[in-house]
Amino acid sequence: MKTLTLLTASLFVVSLAACGQEAPAETGSAKMHMEMTGSDTMDHSAHDMPDQIMGHGTGIVKSRGSNGDFLTIDHGPIDGIGMGAMTMGFETMGSVDVSAFAEGDPVAFMVKKGRDNSYRITNICNTQVEGTDCLASMLDH
Template sequence: MKLYTVIAFSAGILILPACGQTANDTPTSNTSTQTEMPMEMANGKVMDHSHSDHVMESRDIGHATGVVESLGPQGDFLTIDHGPIDAIGMGAMTMGFDIAGDVDLTGIEDGDTVSFMVKKGRDGSYRITKICETDVAGDDCLASMMDHSGHE
């Protein structure tokens, strides 16, 4: 039994230096004496915070042009056959989008060519935040609706 105690104690002493501590180190709760965590990890890579909820990525907002395939019966959903949305890394496809609460879909019908902006929500889905008919208002109709001061 004594042999096992000596082996366990010796193993504990050998493990502590591997953890960056010695047998005489005592943990401290005083944050003023602790060193700050470096932004660069030991392997030279910088820590990636891009998936944090509080960080607004440039990949959260994008815009494209497409053709309305269908309008949801309550006016809160559009299916659009759209081109690539490069800013968010989305290829051309036909997909449905929820509509942000303040977006006016008056006059938009199936078959209309539209320019639209999407924004990624907290749930990870993209919602239309701005939309205009290019057949009526011109190909650059979305540009007049966009605020370029903070995102693009």
């Protein structure tokens, strides 16, 4: 009976592999799956964007992540990377601190494409507080 059970289990695993699916994880070695939430990065691999790594744009802050390292921005087209207008979330890069930004703040910002193909904020300013030309000083890169 043990041989029949082992043979059946082996055939099940082989049939899953043939279908391109993973076999169920063994107890104690569960595989983590990441699901998209409101504060996770977005996959833009399906967007038709040129392979540029830096860009800049303006928008309105829609929300800020609780750790102060993530902003959701309703932005216009982002020059330099060919991204159209949309609302999306951006993580920050390096020492960028977005904890002072709140919902409704008008911003100018720069982004850089990471190795994981997501865009992160490299510099940001509040255009209502720092003036509409605050982006100009950031463009001297």
